[in-house]
Amino acid sequence: RFHWIRKAYEYVDGLGTPEPLFLNEKDIVPLEMPGTNGAWATTRFVDPSDVRHDMHVNIVTFEPGGVIPFAETHVMEHGLYVLQGKAVYRLNQDWVEVEAGDF
Numbered sequence: 001r002f003h004w005i006r007k008a009y010e011y012v013d014g015l016g017t018p019e020p021l022f023l024n025e026k027d028i029v030p031l032e033m034p035g036t037n038g039a040w041a042t043t044r045f046v047d048p049s050d051v052r053h054d055m056h057v058n059i060v061t062f063e064p065g066g067v068i069p070f071a072e073t074h075v076m077e078h079g080l081y082v083l084q085g086k087a088v089y090r091l092n093q094d095w096v097e098v099e100a101g102d103f
Contacts, residue, residue, distance in 0.1 A: 003081075005055075005057060007054075010054045012051075012052075015052050016052055018052040021045060023045050025045075028043050028045065029043075030059075031043075033068075036066060036067070036069065038063065039063040039065060039067070040060070040061070040066045040067070041060075042061070043058060043059040043060075043061070044056070044058050045057050045058065059083075062085075062087065080098065080102070081102070081103045082098050082099055082102045082103075084100045085099070086098065086099040086100075087099075
């Protein structure tokens, strides 16, 4: 499977331009998120401390019954593309049912 995400880079004065990334999720160890007993893990393709990137792409994995135990917020752009399964996602103040293929 291949996902190509194209977005015009938004420069910020005083920050260098990051190198392009060409990565495979199989080469990245998912990070188990704290307080979830392994039910939620995140595969991060960009170091979150590297603010030269104007967006991030992550693969978030949930085991059945897994939840994010807090209201999720980001400083970077944020989107959701469901690769497989079904879930209920909190978008602002609404709970939205999502399933494979939803964006």
